[in-house]
Amino acid sequence: MLSTTEENYLKALLQLTLEQADKAEAGTNELAAQLGVKPATANDMLKKLREKQLINYEKYGKSSLTTEGRKQAIEVVRKHRLWETFLYEHLGFSWDEVHEVAEQLEHIQSSKLIDRLDQFLNYPSFDPHGDVIPSASGEMKIPAKKTLNEEEVGHHCKMVGVKDNSATFLQYVDKVGLRMNQPIKVLSRQPYDELIEIEVNGQKSSVSPRFAENIVIVCNDCELQKNNS
Amino acid sequence: MLSTTEENYLKALLQLTLEQADKAEAGTNELAAQLGVKPATANDMLKKLREKQLINYEKYGKSSLTTEGRKQAIEVVRKHRLWETFLYEHLGFSWDEVHEVAEQLEHIQSSKLIDRLDQFLNYPSFDPHGDVIPSASGEMKIPAKKTLNEEEVGHHCKMVGVKDNSATFLQYVDKVGLRMNQPIKVLSRQPYDELIEIEVNGQKSSVSPRFAENIVIVCNDCELQKNNS
DNA sequence: TATAAAAGTTAGATTAACCTAACAAAAATA
DNA sequence: TATTTTTGTTAGGTTAATCTAACTTTTATA
Numbered sequence: 001m002l003s004t005t006e007e008n009y010l011k012a013l014l015q016l017t018l019e020q021a022d023k024a025e026a027g028t029n030e031l032a033a034q035l036g037v038k039p040a041t042a043n044d045m046l047k048k049l050r051e052k053q054l055i056n057y058e059k060y061g062k063s064s065l066t067t068e069g070r071k072q073a074i075e076v077v078r079k080h081r082l083w084e085t086f087l088y089e090h091l092g093f094s095w096d097e098v099h100e101v102a103e104q105l106e107h108i109q110s111s112k113l114i115d116r117l118d119q120f121l122n123y124p125s126f127d128p129h130g131d132v133i134p135s136a137s138g139e140m141k142i143p144a145k146k147t148l149n150e151e152e153v154g155h156h157c158k159m160v161g162v163k164d165n166s167a168t169f170l171q172y173v174d175k176v177g178l179r180m181n182q183p184i185k186v187l188s189r190q191p192y193d194e195l196i197e198i199e200v201n202g203q204k205s206s207v208s209p210r211f212a213e214n215i216v217i218v219c220n221d222c223e224l225q226k227n228n229s
Numbered sequence: 230m231l232s233t234t235e236e237n238y239l240k241a242l243l244q245l246t247l248e249q250a251d252k253a254e255a256g257t258n259e260l261a262a263q264l265g266v267k268p269a270t271a272n273d274m275l276k277k278l279r280e281k282q283l284i285n286y287e288k289y290g291k292s293s294l295t296t297e298g299r300k301q302a303i304e305v306v307r308k309h310r311l312w313e314t315f316l317y318e319h320l321g322f323s324w325d326e327v328h329e330v331a332e333q334l335e336h337i338q339s340s341k342l343i344d345r346l347d348q349f350l351n352y353p354s355f356d357p358h359g360d361v362i363p364s365a366s367g368e369m370k371i372p373a374k375k376t377l378n379e380e381e382v383g384h385h386c387k388m389v390g391v392k393d394n395s396a397t398f399l400q401y402v403d404k405v406g407l408r409m410n411q412p413i414k415v416l417s418r419q420p421y422d423e424l425i426e427i428e429v430n431g432q433k434s435s436v437s438p439r440f441a442e443n444i445v446i447v448c449n450d451c452e453l454q455k456n457n458s
Numbered sequence: 459t460a461t462a463a464a465a466g467t468t469a470g471a472t473t474a475a476c477c478t479a480a481c482a483a484a485a486a487t488a
Numbered sequence: 489t490a491t492t493t494t495t496g497t498t499a500g501g502t503t504a505a506t507c508t509a510a511c512t513t514t515t516a517t518a
Contacts, residue, residue: 471508472505478500480499481498486491
């Protein structure tokens, strides 16, 4: 059985390595920063997790999760997101309040609890932030990343980045009401002028293709790719 | 903010001191046994809790909770019992499975969470074991203790002890289906022969006054006494 | 490529919560 | 009351997770 701290290290490593889909490894300092500890502390834990065969780590090298480590990390993420969903949907917590409490709840040890919670919530696929909830079998689907301009009408997505970093553009993004990671729905696409109508936080706006192709999104409804090779 | 361990010591001390309503204090060994640690360990913690003004403790003396310590302990009990109620009523856990998981959940730090959970459960007064759930304001009512023979018709209670310890009596208790702490409902009292009809775990039985006066119970419906002087 | 900067490691301390072993005080009993 | 038993305490040690300070390796750059 893993300690809360060990679980947090595995989760942090999963999160860091998911961000850059190519390499799937992270450095000691990077990991320490993610967890809010000093590199020396993270270094000790990396050795310990290697002993337990949960990560691949070599002196002065980057770290990555083993199959078992990944499985454990995904389980923690699953718990976190199921609890977030419960807090949001049943206890009336807001979008931004759920995370902190879920950070504690994700470490409760009881497989029965989490299975029943999943059932109670009717096996949700996404948490209140629009992130994918891994299945009980440990499958974690990664939504396709593309630009808002490429998104299909009727689909739900969220902004995960921008391609244009100019102040003009960013101010415009702000004005339209777009926030990082906030759910967006694509309502329509006018055939006449190609304007894309979207809904963000209950508010409708229309944006140009020029604008949309600079917004990077992940789609929740598009063909999902499994990510546990 | 208290650690999980500190909370457990306060809770154990509350539980031990509630049992004997007279003195409200417990010895070091007793407390250590309750928590499954060695007396030396408990001794260290007692000094620490005294420093924090949560308990009254003097070398070679018994320990008791201060007003603040009692408040904290009751809050832990409140969380424990609300979570038990949630697990039982909404996640389909059985009577005997809830405790272990609630032992973990009771240490989650979020007053909003517990208030919302209370609301979600519709402000319950009793947990699945029939124990009183302290209110948000920290009031913990102690049900009246009496014999089953004295219990009113229609009331809910639970067995907390017996007055006759003979094998014959105990075997009879067992046969009737009575178990310690299990909810009992008093259905009727026959005027003709004074037989008391009770329901335990969905099963109905009739018992004589002679039998009933040897069963010690606490009543959930009788006038409750506050216990936070 | 030599050197400076960044990244990573090691050694030694600290704190919380636990332990064992030895000792001291209080309570029970012969 | 003297002695034994029970109860409680102290001293010293362990483990997990953290830290700081000094050091080493790798990477970037002048």
